[in-house]
Amino acid sequence: MNTTTAPVSLREHVVPVEAGAHVVGAHWLKSTLALALADGRVLRWSDGALDSAEVHAGGILCTCSDGERLITGGDDGRVVATSADGATTEIARDEKRRWVDAVTVSGSGSIAWNTAKTVHARDDKGKVRSLDVGTTPQGLVFAPKGYRLAIGQMNGVSLWYPATEAKPEFLEWKGAHLDVVWSPDGRFVVSSMPENALHGWRLGEKPSHMRMTGYPAKPRSLSWSHDGLWLASSGADAAIVWPFQGEGPQGKAPRECGARHAKVTRVAFHPKALVLAVGYDDGCILMIRLTDASELLVRPALRDSGITAFAWDKGGKRLAFGTEDGAAGVLTLPAA
Amino acid sequence: MSEKIPVTVLTGYLGAGKTTLLNRILTEDHGKKFAVIVNEFGEAGIDGDLVVGADEEVFEMNNGCICCTVRGDLIRILDGLMKRKGKFDAIIVETTGLADPAPVAQTFFVDQDVGDATKLDAVITVTDAKWLKDRLKDAPEAKNQIAFADVIVLNKVDLVTAEELASVESAIRAINPYAKLHRTERCALPIDQLLDRNAFDLDRILDIEPDFLESGHHHHHSDEVRSMSFTIPGDVDPEKFMPWINDISQAQGPNILRSKGILAFKGEPRRFVFQGVHMILDGDLQRDWKADETRSSRLVIIGRDLNENELRQGFEACAA
Numbered sequence: 340m341n342t343t344t345a346p347v348s349l350r351e352h353v354v355p356v357e358a359g360a361h362v363v364g365a366h367w368l369k370s371t372l373a374l375a376l377a378d379g380r381v382l383r384w385s386d387g388a389l390d391s392a393e394v395h396a397g398g399i400l401c402t403c404s405d406g407e408r409l410i411t412g413g414d415d416g417r418v419v420a421t422s423a424d425g426a427t428t429e430i431a432r433d434e435k436r437r438w439v440d441a442v443t444v445s446g447s448g449s450i451a452w453n454t455a456k457t458v459h460a461r462d463d464k465g466k467v468r469s470l471d472v473g474t475t476p477q478g479l480v481f482a483p484k485g486y487r488l489a490i491g492q493m494n495g496v497s498l499w500y501p502a503t504e505a506k507p508e509f510l511e512w513k514g515a516h517l518d519v520v521w522s523p524d525g526r527f528v529v530s531s532m533p534e535n536a537l538h539g540w541r542l543g544e545k546p547s548h549m550r551m552t553g554y555p556a557k558p559r560s561l562s563w564s565h566d567g568l569w570l571a572s573s574g575a576d577a578a579i580v581w582p583f584q585g586e587g588p589q590g591k592a593p594r595e596c597g598a599r600h601a602k603v604t605r606v607a608f609h610p611k612a613l614v615l616a617v618g619y620d621d622g623c624i625l626m627i628r629l630t631d632a633s634e635l636l637v638r639p640a641l642r643d644s645g646i647t648a649f650a651w652d653k654g655g656k657r658l659a660f661g662t663e664d665g666a667a668g669v670l671t672l673p674a675a
Numbered sequence: 676m677s678e679k680i681p682v683t684v685l686t687g688y689l690g691a692g693k694t695t696l697l698n699r700i701l702t703e704d705h706g707k708k709f710a711v712i713v714n715e716f717g718e719a720g721i722d723g724d725l726v727v728g729a730d731e732e733v734f735e736m737n738n739g740c741i742c743c744t745v746r747g748d749l750i751r752i753l754d755g756l757m758k759r760k761g762k763f764d765a766i767i768v769e770t771t772g773l774a775d776p777a778p779v780a781q782t783f784f785v786d787q788d789v790g791d792a793t794k795l796d797a798v799i800t801v802t803d804a805k806w807l808k809d810r811l812k813d814a815p816e817a818k819n820q821i822a823f824a825d826v827i828v829l830n831k832v833d834l835v836t837a838e839e840l841a842s843v844e845s846a847i848r849a850i851n852p853y854a855k856l857h858r859t860e861r862c863a864l865p866i867d868q869l870l871d872r873n874a875f876d877l878d879r880i881l882d883i884e885p886d887f888l889e890s891g892h893h894h895h896h897s898d899e900v901r902s903m904s905f906t907i908p909g910d911v912d913p914e915k916f917m918p919w920i921n922d923i924s925q926a927q928g929p930n931i932l933r934s935k936g937i938l939a940f941k942g943e944p945r946r947f948v949f950q951g952v953h954m955i956l957d958g959d960l961q962r963d964w965k966a967d968e969t970r971s972s973r974l975v976i977i978g979r980d981l982n983e984n985e986l987r988q989g990f991e992a993c994a995a
């Protein structure tokens with residue numbers, strides 16, 4: 340089996356976690372791993388001890404975390420926060436039971452979500468403001484600093500200050516916009532599109548466009564490097580990593596990391612180093628160091644077990660993953 | 676890749692009996708579990724396990740093509756449902772009476788994630804024997820729904836005379852001669868006539884009734900939705916046919932509602948089958964022509980404002 344190109348393996352450092360249902364999202368609440376499952380349960384794992392609770396009546400559709408709480412949106416029309424000890428708080432409930440397709444949380448604890456075509460933003464004191472955006476937003480993200488929300492919608496991205504009466508700024512680009520990310524330095528907003536492309540804006544007096552195309556599938560997973568200089572994306576048979584030094588990636592070629600005969604479904608940058616976790620639709624996980632493109636195998640390919648969720652813990656010592664067939668696991672990096 | 680979940684699209688003008696049919700499908704003793712996506716959530720009184728309200732959100736793609744549209748709400752809902760594979764065996768999408776079926780059908784061709792996880796089984800259109808002819812006069816949606824159908828449930832036949840029934844059937848056949856047509860009272864018909872049709876499966880395109888292919892000679896005004904069929908008794912040259920079909924779907928795609936074809940390519944032992952929705956075409960080489968089968972090339976187009984003679988001459992010029 341050993342050839343010169345076979346990646347060195349980290350497999351023996353992975354502890355399996357039996358999740359039992361499609362893992363929608365994985366997040367570390369300090370040392371507790373919280374897994375949001377498509378059957379409505381939230382599973383908590385802490386060094387081998389498992390505990391699960393039914394948090395949504397139906398499925399969980401979207402998740403986010405501020406490191407203290409797991410926030411989930413469900414097809415029961417509810418937004419719920421679960422803390423590391425398992426205590427749950429209902430943040431919102433839609434009377435008509437409309438799906439909550441997107442949730443996001445800011446560093447200061449503000450939460451935003453959608454019900455149908457309306458976006459709701461709840462500041463850290465609990466005051467909720469709503470904005471009708473005309474189409475169902477699937478991408479919501481707070482600015483890295485300040486109480487400002489980017490909303491991916493039809494034909495562009497809105498930038499909204501929920502605490503003011505000001506009309507949102509609209510970054511227009513024809514077509515549907517799905518997921519949205521904001522660069523750590525606040526200079527760039529990037530969205531994924533059903534045309535198998537990313538579209539970005541360099542913010543400023545006159546926002547300028549960035550087009551990142553050539554994906555065979557929709558790039559639905561986006562991750563910034565800790566220094567904000569690289570944006571990794573899924574949607575191809577390798578992780579596509581765009582350079583955001585200076586004016587951004589226009590006119591520059593992206594890095595392609597971990598090319599295999601499978602589609603990349605999730606990417607997650609290490610929180611402190613230029614190391615990228617790459618998950619594929621065939622269940623394989625590779626760890627790739629950008630500096631020398633060296634690859635480590637975390638999980639071998641496993642039929643029907645495509646990677647659906649990644650979470651690095653805050654210190655970057657542990658990587659959790661979840662899959663579509665209900666498998667999950669925690670990789671603890673060996674001490675160097 | 677695991678098994679794709681079949682999706683049945685249920686359409687029909689307001690009051691034709693969609694909800695009656697849906698309730699029949701859901702309550703019949705078939706042992707299957709369905710996820711149901713409905714536009715008029717809450718009004719139907721559906722006895723289903725998993726009922727989701729959709730809001731008919733059409734996404735135009737940014738490629739500048741007005742006929743390449745997909746249903747954004749459908750993509751989102753199917754994506755959510757796919758996370759719960761194993762909870763249901765099939766999906767039924769009920770669209771409103773005013774909905775255009777094209778963006779629904781195109782969603783399964785254009786969106787790769789949807790296409791990987793699900794397959795469009797058939798478009799079923801419920802029509803009202805008493806009022807359909809009026810709707811065909813005043814409602815373009817009703818024509819589109821007939822044109823798109825793989826299965827037509829001609830309901831309320833007990834409310835019309837034999838002559839009226841014959842007249843409404845011929846109006847339907849002028850638009851769409853190849854759909855399976857069932858006459859019903861209160862939508863009573865066996866579920867196996869509706870589900871697992873594989874109508875969008877390229878392998879099943881030969882289910883087009885051969886008789887109907889030869890009966891397309893109706894005289895109508897050019898702005899009406901109608902079908903036309905063309906046959907070349909032998910092979911076609913793929914070097915001529917492929918550019919031609921691409922050209923007409925690019926130029927006339929917005930007016931072509933559906934197209935289907937089975938072709939004998941020169942020197943190719945396998946049948947080439949294709950189908951399309953507007954300008955989106957899906958085609959492949961399928962099984963071998965059988966020894967007792969006559970190699971011939973056939974094409975059916977349903978659309979509006981199409982020049983039949985021009986299309987016929989164009990197709991015939993592709994003969995090998």
